[in-house]
Every structure is written in C-alpha cells, then in structure tokens.
Amino acid sequence: xxxxxxxxxxxxxxxxxxxxxxxxxxxxxxxxxxxxxxxxxxxxxxxxxxxxxxxxxxxxxxxxxxxxxxxxxxxxxxxxxxxxxxxxxxxxxxxxxxxxxxxxxxxxxxxxxxxxxxxxxxxxxxxxxxxxxxxxxxxxxxxxxxxxxxxxxxxxxxxxxxxxxxxxxxxxxxxxxxxxxxxxxxxxxxxxxxxxxxxxxxxxxxxxxxxxxxxxxxxxxxxxxxxxxxxxxxxxxxxxxxxxxxxxxxxxxxxxxxxxxxxxxxxxxxxxxxxxxxxxxxxxxxxxxxxxxxxxxxxxxxxxxxxxxxxxxxxxxxxxxxxxxxxxxxxxxxxxxxxxxxxxxxxxxxxxxxxxxxxxxxxxxxxxxxxxxxxxxxxxxxxxxxxxxxxxxxxxxxxxxxxxxxxxxxxxxxxxxxxxxxxxxxxxxxxxxxxxxxxxxxxxxxxxxxxxxxxxxxxxxxxxxxxxxxxxxxxxxxxxxxxxxxxxxxxxxxxxxxxxxxxxxxxxxxxxxxxxxxxxxxxxxxxxxxxxxxxxxxxxxxxxxxxxxxxxxxxxxxxxxxxxxxxxxxxxxxxxxxxxxxxxxxxxxxxxxxxxx
RNA sequence: GGUCCAAUAGCUCAGUUGGAUAGAGCAACAGCCUUCUAAGCUGUGGGUCGCAGGUUCGAAUCCUGCUUGGAUCACCA
Numbered sequence: 001x002x003x004x005x006x007x008x009x010x011x012x013x014x015x016x017x018x019x020x021x022x023x024x025x026x027x028x029x030x031x032x033x034x035x036x037x038x039x040x041x042x043x044x045x046x047x048x049x050x051x052x053x054x055x056x057x058x059x060x061x062x063x064x065x066x067x068x069x070x071x072x073x074x075x076x077x078x079x080x081x082x083x084x085x086x087x088x089x090x091x092x093x094x095x096x097x098x099x100x101x102x103x104x105x106x107x108x109x110x111x112x113x114x115x116x117x118x119x120x121x122x123x124x125x126x127x128x129x130x131x132x133x134x135x136x137x138x139x140x141x142x143x144x145x146x147x148x149x150x151x152x153x154x155x156x157x158x159x160x161x162x163x164x165x166x167x168x169x170x171x172x173x174x175x176x177x178x179x180x181x182x183x184x185x186x187x188x189x190x191x192x193x194x195x196x197x198x199x200x201x202x203x204x205x206x207x208x209x210x211x212x213x214x215x216x217x218x219x220x221x222x223x224x225x226x227x228x229x230x231x232x233x234x235x236x237x238x239x240x241x242x243x244x245x246x247x248x249x250x251x252x253x254x255x256x257x258x259x260x261x262x263x264x265x266x267x268x269x270x271x272x273x274x275x276x277x278x279x280x281x282x283x284x285x286x287x288x289x290x291x292x293x294x295x296x297x298x299x300x301x302x303x304x305x306x307x308x309x310x311x312x313x314x315x316x317x318x319x320x321x322x323x324x325x326x327x328x329x330x331x332x333x334x335x336x337x338x339x340x341x342x343x344x345x346x347x348x349x350x351x352x353x354x355x356x357x358x359x360x361x362x363x364x365x366x367x368x369x370x371x372x373x374x375x376x377x378x379x380x381x382x383x384x385x386x387x388x389x390x391x392x393x394x395x396x397x398x399x400x401x402x403x404x405x406x407x408x409x410x411x412x413x414x415x416x417x418x419x420x421x422x423x424x425x426x427x428x429x430x431x432x433x434x435x436x437x438x439x440x441x442x443x444x445x446x447x448x449x450x451x452x453x454x455x456x457x458x459x460x461x462x463x464x465x466x467x468x469x470x471x472x473x474x475x476x477x478x479x480x481x482x483x484x485x486x487x488x489x490x491x492x493x494x495x496x497x498x499x500x501x502x503x504x505x506x507x508x509x510x511x512x513x514x515x516x517x518x519x520x521x522x523x524x525x526x527x528x529x530x531x532x533x534x535x536x537x538x539x540x541x542x543x544x545x546x547x548x549x550x551x552x553x554x555x556x557x558x559x560x561x562x563x564x565x566x567x568x569x570x571x572x573x574x575x576x577x578x579x580x581x582x583x584x585x586x587x588x589x590x591x592x593x594x595x596x597x
Numbered sequence: 598g599g600u601c602c603a604a605u606a607g608c609u610c611a612g613u614u615g616g617a618u619a620g621a622g623c624a625a626c627a628g629c630c631u632u633c634u635a636a637g638c639u640g641u642g643g644g645u646c647g648c649a650g651g652u653u654c655g656a657a658u659c660c661u662g663c664u665u666g667g668a669u670c671a672c673c674a
Binding site: 307321473 | 613623
C-alpha cells in the first residue's frame with residue numbers, strides 16, 4: 001500500500017480508538033507540507049472536529065501521538081492551528097529513492113492491449129497558407145498531450161486532417177494561373193507553402209480592387225462582393241474540381257504537393273508527427289448518409305427549399321444547417337461522418353480535437369447533434385479548446401501582415417541561441433555541426449516551453465520585440481540544469497568514482513536532498529494529473545520547480561568532493577535520477593535536452 | 598441581444614477535489630565565480646486576487662449580480 005493510504009487507514013483507526021467514532025475516508029485530506037513548516041505530509045483536521053468534539057489543536061495533537069506510535073515511518077510531528085504536520089524518517093525517503101532506481105521508466109505506465117484507446121486530432125492546416133504561431137501552439141499542444149496520454153498508459157493515435165479542398169484553395173490556384181508565370185518553389189527559391197500563400201494574398205488584393213471598382217459604379221457593397229469576376233471564377237473552378245476536371249485536378253495536385261513539402265519541413269523542425277493523415281478531399285462527402293437517416297427518423301428537419309437542419313433551439317442553441325438546398329454538405333456534416341468513421345474503424349474509446357476556442361460553438365453543436373442522432377459515443381468526444389496567441393496590439397491578422405510566421409520565428413530563435421552561446425563561450429570546442437545541433441535544441445526548447453507552460457485554455461501573449469527569454473522560468477534553464485548534471489556525472493566517470501547500485505539508508509540527508517526526493521515522489525501523480533486535465537502546463541510547472549530545486553542543491557552541496565563516500569554516492573545517484581526525470585518529463589513536452597550547453 | 602471564456606505584483610504567468618502569512622520569472626536595486634558549467638545561486642522592494650454580496654470554522658478557488666476584455670451565434674471553415 002502507498003504511504004498516503006497507510007496514513008488514512010491509521011487516521012480512521014485512531015478515531016475509532018480515541019473518539020469511538022467512524023470518519024468517512026473522503027474527509028481525510030493529506031497534502032504536502034508547505035515549505036515554511038517542518039514536515040513532509042500535512043493532515044488537515046478541521047473536517048474531523050465534529051467527530052472528535054475537541055479543539056483543532058487538541059484533536060491534531062492526539063491524532064499526531066497515535067500516528068507516530070502506529071506508523072513506523074513517522075519520525076516526528078508538530079501541530080500548528082488545525083494542521084498536523086508529519087515528518088518522516090530519512091530512511092523512508094532513501095528507501096523510496098532506491099525503489100525508483102529499479103524502475104525502467106519511472107513515472108510512465110505501459111499501455112496494454114485493452115487500455116483505453118484515444119485518437120487525438122491536431123494541426124489540421126489549410127493548404128492555402130503557411131503555418132503561423134497559432135498553428136505552432138496547436139501542434140505543440142497536440143503532440144505534447146499525446147505524449148502525456150501515452151505516458152499515463154493509454155493507447156494513442158495521432159491524426160491530422162488536412163483541409164486540402166474548397167474555395168480558398170481555388171483562390172490560390174486561380175491567382176497562380178493568372179499571375180504566376182509558371183513560378184515553382186525551385187524557380188522562386190521559396191518554400192512551397194510560402195509560394196502558394198503568396199498567391200492567396202495576391203488573390204485577395206486583386207479581388208478587393210475589383211470590389212472597389214464595382215462599388216464606384218454604384219453597386220452595393222454586398223452585391224459587389226458577390227459579383228466580383230475573380231470570385232465568380234474561383235467558384236467556377238471549385239465546381240470544375242468537384243466534377244473532377246482533369247486540368248483542375250492536376251493543378252490542385254501540383255500546388256498541394258508544394259505545400260505538403262513545405263509543411264513537412266516545418267513539422268520536422270518542430271519534431272511533430274502523426275500516425276495517420278486524413279485529407280478533406282477524401283472525407284468531405286462523409287456524413288450525408290447519416291443526415292439522410294436522421295431525416296427519416298425525424299431527428300432532423302427539411303425546409304421548403306430542401307435544406308436540412310438540426311433544431312437545437314430547445315437546448316438553448318440555434319438551428320444548424322447540415323445540408324444546403326442544393327444537397328451539398330457543410331463542415332458540420334463532414335465532422336459527423338468522420339467521427340462515426342473513426343469510432344467504427346478503429347474502435348476508439350475517445351476522440352480528442354485540438355482546435356482553438358473560436359470553434360467552441362461548433363463542437364458543442366457537433367456533440368449535441370451526434371447525441372440526438374443516437375450515437376452512444378457522442379459523450380466521448382472532447383474538444384481540447386485552447387486560447388488564442390495574441391500580439392501586443394491584439395490578434396494576428398494575415399491581411400494586416402501581423403502574422404508571426406512559424407519558420408521565421410524558429411530561425412530567429414536559433415540565431416538568438418547561437419549569439420548567446422557564442423557570448424558565453426560555452427561551445428567553443430564544438431564542431432560547427434555540434435554547435436548547430438545544440439543551438440537548435442536550445443531554441444526549440446525555449447519556444448516550446450514558452451508556449452506549453454501556459455494553461456492551454458487561456459489566451460497567451462507573444463511579444464515579437466522581446467525575444468523569448470533564456471533565463472529564469474524557461475526551457476533553456478531546465479536544459480542547463482540537465483547539462484550540469486551530465487557534466488558532473490561525466491567528471492565522476494573520468495575520476496573513476498563509481499556509483500553503487502543503491503543508497504545506504506543509514507546516512508543523514510539534508511533538507512535540499514529530501515526536497516528533491518519528494519519531487520521525484522510527485523512525478524507519477526503529476527503525469528496522471530496532466531493526462532486527466534490534458535494540460536502540458538502542469539508538466540512544465542513541475543519540471544521548473546524540480547530544476548530550480550536541483551540548482552539550489554547543486555549550489556549548496558558539493559558532490560564529487562564530498563568526503564563521506566556514502567553521501568557522495570547518494571548525491572551522485574540522486575543527481576543521476578534528477579537528470580533522468582528532467583529528460584523524460586521534457587520529452588513529454590516534445591523538448592530535447594543537450595549534454596552540454 | 599443569446600451562449601461561452603477570461604480578469605491575480607509594472608509586465609508574463611503559477612496557484613486543480615475550498616485550508617496555514619497568495620507564489621515564480623522578467624524588469625529595478627544589492628551581493629556571490631582560485632572550488633562539480635554564473636544560461637546559475639542569495640537578498641530587497643512590489644498585491645483592494647476586477648467590483649459587490651452570499652455559502653463556510655476557513656474563499657483567489659464555490660454561488661448570485663455587476664464591470665471590463667475576448668470568442669461565437671453564416672447555405673464560411
């Protein structure tokens with residue numbers, strides 16, 4: 001049994017023996033003792049007062065005496081107000097550390113065949129523009145949550161749904177046809193996604209000119225937007241695409257291929273991957289049959305013009321269109337179809353969508369409609385809704401050119417990391433290739449940590465003028481702590497100081513050392529909590545506290561020059577364990593750690 | 598207007614089943630490298646937890662109302 005269970009059991013016994021009363025287990029709160037008090041675990045006694053019928057202090061005192069007599073691990077206790085602080089024997093913590101050394105992947109649970117199966121969809125880019133900072137948050141979140149879920153013992157399948165069709169793609173295609181002069185990524189020396197994105201912008205510019213001209217001729221703004229020849233032409237192109245016109249399909253395939261190549265480069269650099277990629281061009285017709293079925297069952301309604309709707313007004317929402325009057329489907333229809341397909345094809349238990357909070361309403365409607373249609377798994381959809389990345393002057397707007405491009409940002413971070421490394425002279429003896437590797441690891445660590453340490457559901461601010469920090473609560477700070485550990489372990493090896501298998505539990509350990517062991521103790525439950533709440537931020541905060549604690553230990557305690565061999569050995573083993581956990585927890589954020597920096 | 602989300606130090610953020618004197622980082626100031634990496638460590642200053650009620654032994658946390666900011670309510674995706 002774990003130690004908290006043991007304490008709880010003894011508290012219940014204590015109340016039977018001292019007060020002859022039964023206290024419900026759920027009233028027992030055991031929390032970590034705060035730093036400013038002496039102790040390891042704290043029992044809050046306020047909820048027990050109606051059973052003990054004594055003052056908080058006396059209840060805590062009597063409970064403390066009982067626990068100390070009956071729980072062998074407890075060394076001493078103290079009472080402050082209604083809080084009973086329990087201090088454990090050093091040997092308890094050393095024994096605990098020794099057990100963790102035996103574990104292959106401490107903190108991680110291995111998924112089994114019958115473990116919960118979760119599909120997580122993230123990234124989901126449009127093929128008409130390059131990835132920007134908002135996509136970066138999406139990608140990092142999706143990848144990290146997948147890692148965390150795996151570590152918590154789930155079977156995880158990462159998928160991407162690429163929006164490769166629709167009017168917006170046709171806009172880029174049309175602009176390229178008109179003004180491209182056959183330009184390709186090779187001739188323009190541009191990444192494919194950038195090149196295609198440029199033509200999307202070009203379309204918008206020319207379209208606006210046309211609209212303005214029409215308005216000058218006295219046409220209303222609404223009509224002008226609909227009648228502009230470029231838009232009409234793009235719509236015609238979409239129709240041709242849907243009729244599988246060979247020339248249109250060929251152009252579409254060519255330009256999408258450019259984009260995918262560009263995306264893959266960015267994904268590679270970010271360290272993001274997928275187990276399966278879906279394309280909307282292959283899924284956009286799904287869902288129509290389900291809608292027809294719903295219509296037959298009377299769950300959905302058909303209007304006079306032939307369009308099909310879900311009436312959600314009784315649920316406090318509006319009516320939602322599912323099929324247009326001409327019978328074509330909308331996004332919602334497709335999502336209904338793909339969700340159904342995924343649950344039946346892969347027998348998944350849960351489907352997570354990593355999508356920005358601007359689509360909260362969409363997913364609310366999706367779950368509700370699926371439920372009305374009678375799908376039992378409708379409750380197992382989860383919209384992992386994350387906040388927008390804002391700039392100091394508000395949202396990113398592609399039209400105003402305030403978008404922070406993902407590739408540009410990465411390159412800038414790498415250059416900053418390089419300059420800092422050169423200033424500090426840390427990598428002077430490294431080859432160019434080694435320097436490049438380390439500098440990229442640091443830059444990515446800084447960016448990923450910066451984004452993931454913020455609670456996903458909150459909006460976050462990014463100021464491009466103040467480049468992301470490398471000091472304080474940052475990725476590089478944690479990476480640096482790791483590099484220090486590696487350096488000490490290396491020196492130990494070179495000096496022929498060998499670590500023993502485990503630690504003697506006879507030694508006396510200090511406060512910093514106990515704090516570190518307690519944080520090691522917290523690691524498994526932190527992973528579970530992060531998985532349950534889909535929050536990499538919990539992992540990030542945990543690692544920061546851990547690395548900070550290690551740096552204090554490192555500052556206060558010498559390791560290699562410690563004269564007591566048993567203590568030296570203990571500190572080496574402890575440092576080694578801290579390093580392993582930093583590495584493994586950073587991997588949950590998709591961040592690598594360098595051996596030196 | 599309806600629905601949903603947010604508001605904590607000058608700035609960026611923690612604070613998760615309600616618990617002790619609300620914490621970090623950045624910025625400012627003052628210290629610490631002859632000693633395992635100073636991308637580090639230590640200290641000082643900085644708070645009406647948006648406002649007002651309520652529940653409770655106890656509220657940043659739960660409830661109600663209000664203020665402010667954001668998102669959304671398309672035959673867009």
